[in-house]
Amino acid sequence: MYTALYRAYRPEVFEEILGQGHIIKILKNQLASDSVSHAYLFCGTRGTGKTTTARILAKGVNCTADGERPCGVCANCTAIKEGTFMDVIEIDAASNNGVENIRELRESVKYPPAVGRKKVYIVDEVHMLSTGAFNALLKTLEEPPENVMFILATTEPQKLPATILSRCMRLDFKRVPEETLVRGMDDICAQKGIEVSQGALRLIAANADGSVRDGLSILDQCISGGQTRVEREDILDFLGTAGEEIFLELTDKITLRQPQEALLLLEQILADGKDVRQFMKDWLSHYRNLLITKFIKNPEDMLNLSPENVDRIRRQSDSLDLADINNAIIELSRTMSEAKWSTQPRILLELCMVKMATDLIDPGSAAPRAGSGTVPRAASRAASGAATGVGSGAASVSKRNSAQAQKETSAEAGNPAEPSQNQSEAEEEPAPEKSYDYDSLWHAIFEEAEASRGSFNLIRSGTRLTEMTDEIFTVVASNAAVGGYVENNRQVLEDLMEKHTGRRRGLRCELEGEDCAPKASDAERLAKIAESKLGLNIEIE
The missing domain is CATH 3.30.300.180 (DnaA, N-terminal domain)
Structure with a gap:
């Protein structure tokens, strides 16, 4: 049976984990000095290696090798890899979130490890536990038996009670940089004998947005077509989505007052199957990102985007006035509100785009901007003149009249010294520029x-x-x-x-x-x- 890339190429030792060097350094040092904690909390966005690192840490505390642990090849490491090791228990808190499930866990904790040195409980999506389940876990988590270790993993640590957070050693997993993702996927393609262009890999990495699993899932989908070489255009066909690149390009066309090109790009996006209402929500979020980036120096955590995508958004934000972003947010919000009850949301979106690109803003809702085709009042008066x-x-002419008036005033004041004609001309002649x-x-x-x-x-x-x-x-x-x-x-x-x-x-x-x-x-x-x-x-x- 075929195995997905993210499962077939799952790291088995610390050195194979991508983009989490700050965490690997801590865990390897704790294993070497035999000072591992009794409870860990692994936090981070999806696909960054939380569960994989938890399994490798479980290997490390149960590895029988004499050298650096985990070795990945001893009997215990192999059993953990295959999921047959009795002393490593994985629990999905999304489906086992009741008090009775935690009570069963508390009862099993009392028994010593059957094979390894430590019994390791890996609780995935721990934020899904009920309040009663958290309360039932507190005492066991704070003072577990000496040969028991808990590893909690979550994508939403803010949902955990403070009493749980205070009992764990928290390690935050970062989004994996695009360059690291590209190198990792390039190595996998080389092993599988598939040629994928660098442009295609970079597009996959950009859409993965820092998630290794998402990147490998996209790569898996793209290489399943059977081509001997995969290009950037093939990736776009397979994705059929509106990623950050689409919103950046569409916003540029609106900013440069190119409604015809913006409408053609929208046609291409919707032809790929994107929902119009969802697309408006995503585009509004993009303008929100532009707004936040204009004022926040390091908005990566607030925007929940990879550093590379944040850099792209920052460059576009720097090229826009605050008024442009404000007007776009107001217009898109109004259009979304109207589209909620409309049977033709696409037409409303197209009208919104034309208004944004040509400054046909309702009077009083926003000030007209440059390029709107309106002639300032001063220019109108000048044209009339x-x-x-x-x-x-x-x-x-007025300047000469002024000079004549000054002469007359000087004469009336009784000034006996009249300038000569040559002197007067010299004074009126401007200095060389x-x-x-x-x-x-x-x-x-x-x-x-x-x-x-x-x-x-x-x-x-x-x-x-x-x-x-x-x-x-x-x-x-x-x-x-x-x-x-x-x-x-x-x-x-x-x-x-x-x-x-x-x-x-x-x-x-x-x-x-x-x-x-x-x-x-x-x-x-x-x-x-x-x-x-x-x-x-x-x-x-």
């Missing part, structure tokens, strides 16, 4: 901006500084989405440009061949600069 024929020269390396300057601005605004990561590679005058600097964006982010961060970019060059300049954002915003807004910005320098009220009509 441009339509009446007042362009960027308005500011310079310092030359800049545009690439270096733009890079320096982004280096400072990214420290405070994560959204700059999205536009850094999609923009370039192309021109600088005394009053304006021009930025060219590669697409409308990037241009929208530039417009959204206009004030920050203008402030940083002033800080780095010592001069206040207005921002002009252009796409490849067209402007991101009406050019007439430049006249309004020039007017504002002139107002601040000359103290005059300049109006653009």
Whole structure:
């Protein structure tokens, strides 16, 4: 009969256990010094090796070898491996959780080991015991006979009473890193003579999310197809699930305002058999993870994800504004509430995605974001001014009028010293502008901006500084989405440009061949600069 990979390749000695070196070091030292505890509590997520380690520890205390224990080959080790050793008793607390089951255990504890040095009780899923069963176990767990040892295993230690926790030596099992999982699965594939690409193994490890058993179960399913070589595309076909990769990709498409690609990706996901309502719940959880990661430095335990998946989520969280995450959570929550009573939840989800990607948010529910296609009120006024024929020269005209007014005021004050024509022209002529390396300057601005605004990561590679005058600097964006982010961060970019060059300049954002915003807004910005320098009220009509 065929044996599943996670059973066929179960570790038999400490050295074969993956990713739990901190625990193995403790247990091996206790075995070597003959100082094992009377009760252990193994905690950790599924498939990280709790029960396997418990069996190996049981081998260690009953091994008859003279050297390092367990040896894995003596009669006692072999009997424990085959499940025929009388002094190792495994109990499933999920199905034996009553007081009468614990009473039977208490009675059997009184008898000494039949074969080995110690009688070992391994209680799996111990959090499933009833309150009465826990109370019945307390005294025995605290003071068991000298030749008895308890090993309790659980995935939910928070459900255990404090009285139980205080009587055990607690060891926490970590999620296994993806690199370790990939190496372990690669060795198994080599032993079985199956060729699996590194990309496929990494995809399996990412979906295993730190669980060795889950990873081997997925690998077992994928290599059962009979192919001589398994590629990443084959793994995707076999999985048919929406893992973290799917949510990361879908969120990126929403952020970059690509509703058509997001809808096509949703079609592919649902075609694989995913339930629409469950998919919305999982996507909402992904946005919650993005929110938590933005504020918590080490959120691995809170998110219950592997370190690699947390790193992926952190990179995406850094590229999003808090407003983007907030709006997505609100919209998805509203859609889930409506879909609960709808016979067409998919249509509601598709509408939600279009709204998120195009900023068609209900008035008052969330502020419109960059790229929504709305024209700011100031830009509208500037466009109106441009339509009446007042362009960027308005500011310079007002400046000349101001200079004339100052002359007249000086004459009325009786100032006898009239400047010569050459002197006046010299004063009005601006100083030569310092030359800049545009690439270096733009890079320096982004280096400072990214420290405070994560959204700059999205536009850094999609923009370039192309021109600088005394009053304006021009930025060219590669697409409308990037241009929208530039417009959204206009004030920050203008402030940083002033800080780095010592001069206040207005921002002009252009796409490849067209402007991101009406050019007439430049006249309004020039007017504002002139107002601040000359103290005059300049109006653009």
